[in-house]
Amino acid sequence: MNRSMVSHFVALLGVLFIALNLRGPFTSVAPLLAQIMETLGLNASKGGFVTALPLIALAIFSPVTPKLVNRVGIEPSLIIALFCIAFGIVIRSMGSEYMLYLGTIILGAGIAFGNVLLPSIVKKLFPNKISVITSIYVLVMGIGATFSASSMVPLSQLQLGDVDGWQIALLLNLIFPVTAVIYWWPKLLLGNSKSTQNTDYSVSIKPLLKSPTAWYVTLALGINSFTFYSLAGWLPRILTSFGYTDIQSGYIYGLLQFSTILPGLILIPILSKIRNHVILIIACSSGVTFSLIGLLVIPNLSIFWVVLFGLSNCSTFIVALSFIGLRTLNSEQATALSGMAQSFGYGLAAMGPSLIGYFYTVTNAWELPLFIITIFSGICTIFSALAARKNLIPLGCYLSIQTKAHRQ
Incomplete structure (x- = not known):
């Protein structure tokens, strides 16, 4: 093996170590939620807030990341993100309702920073293999999430004095x-990679708001x-309304989570060869629409439709993320676009379940909510195809900022 x-x-190892942190600490809460609610005396609304809080945190803190990069640089920002994740895990595990909320917010801030920074790091380290590396690290994110959730x-069966088992289980997420x-700290101290502080370009989301491609x-x-x-x-809930038992619905939901891991493996060899992503992402995104129509029309085949949805949706995510x-044109621009896309994306994601729940409450049926999700998936196909065209965001978006930096 040459140098x-x-x-x-x-x-690549450094990228994957970051990826392991971006899902696992979140997915670890759901399996323990019943224990947490019982111990802390949380009602259903508060329990639901615990699961929604990560998405809210991601939406709030993603646009902050470019400002952090401007101040300290990409690599130091990455270390800050990892410390936020670690600190949030510790705070969240202290056994108090408010510490649970606070820890989740801090943890969410760290994961938001990491989510935004990782595409820019891939752009910087692997400029000619962006799609393949993106596919690999999304696969590792899924593996980390699955491992954390399943363990x-x-x-939680472990006991340590008066500490509840769920606290120990959540605390062990510190390994990520x-x-x-441990991997990135020596690189920062040795100064192997130059921080973005030394570049002529500042990182800002605002100029991208004028770019159709963005x-x-x-x-x-x-x-x-x-x-x-x-x-x-x-x-x-949708599956039980179709006649499935609670146990069957739980298994099918597990299949959905498992199916989101597979696209990383499937797309790695494809993305290493394909140059035109338009047909690929239309096929992936159309699969989401097709699966939702199938769920509406032929609910007896829900297992097939759910697995197809998971495969298609995650495939679309991987290609769009690349x-x-x-x-x-550079890692600074990638940081700004990542912040813009992920802030808006998680903001929409956080509103989705509530919006769908509202339409279910109004109609007392799942047909209209599913139809609405289907319409959105069709719109996603249109924008995915437009994003797949080889139109670069102009570097001119940064000219005024660059000039200002030089004047200073």
């Missing part, structure tokens, strides 16, 4: 950020997130 291959492997209940900090990528990712969380948030690097 170049070793360097690329080391860089929480067994770990601690491992990543909006296409943002809407493709945002509406895709809306469709996923809108369906996933109510899927067990556009953050493919449609930008």
Whole structure:
């Protein structure tokens, strides 16, 4: 193995260590929610708020990331993100209702920073392999999320004095950020990579608001997130209305989560060869629409439709996420676009379950809510196809900021 291959492997390892932190600490709460609610005396509304709070935190803190990068640079921002994740995990595990909320917010801030920074890091380290590396790290995010979620209940059986098992289980999520900090901290101290402080370009979302391409990528990712969380948030209830038992609905919901892991494996060889992403992302996004129509028309095949939805939705997400690097000219621009897309996307995602729940309450049936999600998936296909066109965001978006920096 030559020096170049070793360097690329080391860089990839760093990306994957970050990816492990971006889903697992969130998905670890759901399996323990009943224990947490019982111990802390939370009602159903407060329990639901615990699950919605991460998405709200992501929507709020994603647009803050470019400002953080301007102040300290990409690599230091990454270390701050990892420390936020670690600190949030500790606070969340302290056994208090308010500490649970506070820890989740801090944790959400760290994950928001990481979500925004990772595409820009991929752009910086792997400018010629953006789609493939994006597919790999999304796969690792799914593996981390699955591992964390599946291990929480067994770990909650552990006891340590008066500390509840769920506290121990949540605290053990520290392995993710601690491992990543151990890997990245020496690189920061040694100064192997230059911070974005040394560049002529500032990072800002505001100039991108004038770019149609930036909006296409943002809407493709945002509406895709809306469709996923809108369906996933109510899927067990939808399935029981179709005649499935609670146990069957739970298993099918598990299949949805599992099916989101597979696209990473499937797309890696495809993305390494394909250059025109228009047909690929139309096929992926259309699969979401087709699966939702199938769920409406032939609910007896719900297992098939749910798995198809998970595969298609995550595939769309991977390809659309790679556009953050493919449609930008440098890592600073990628950071700004990532912040814009993910802030808007998670904002939509956070509203989705409530909106769908409202329409169910009004109609007392799932047909209209499912139809609305289907319409959004069709709109997502349009914006995904527009984002897939090879139109770069102009570097001119930064000219005024660059000039200002030089004057200073």
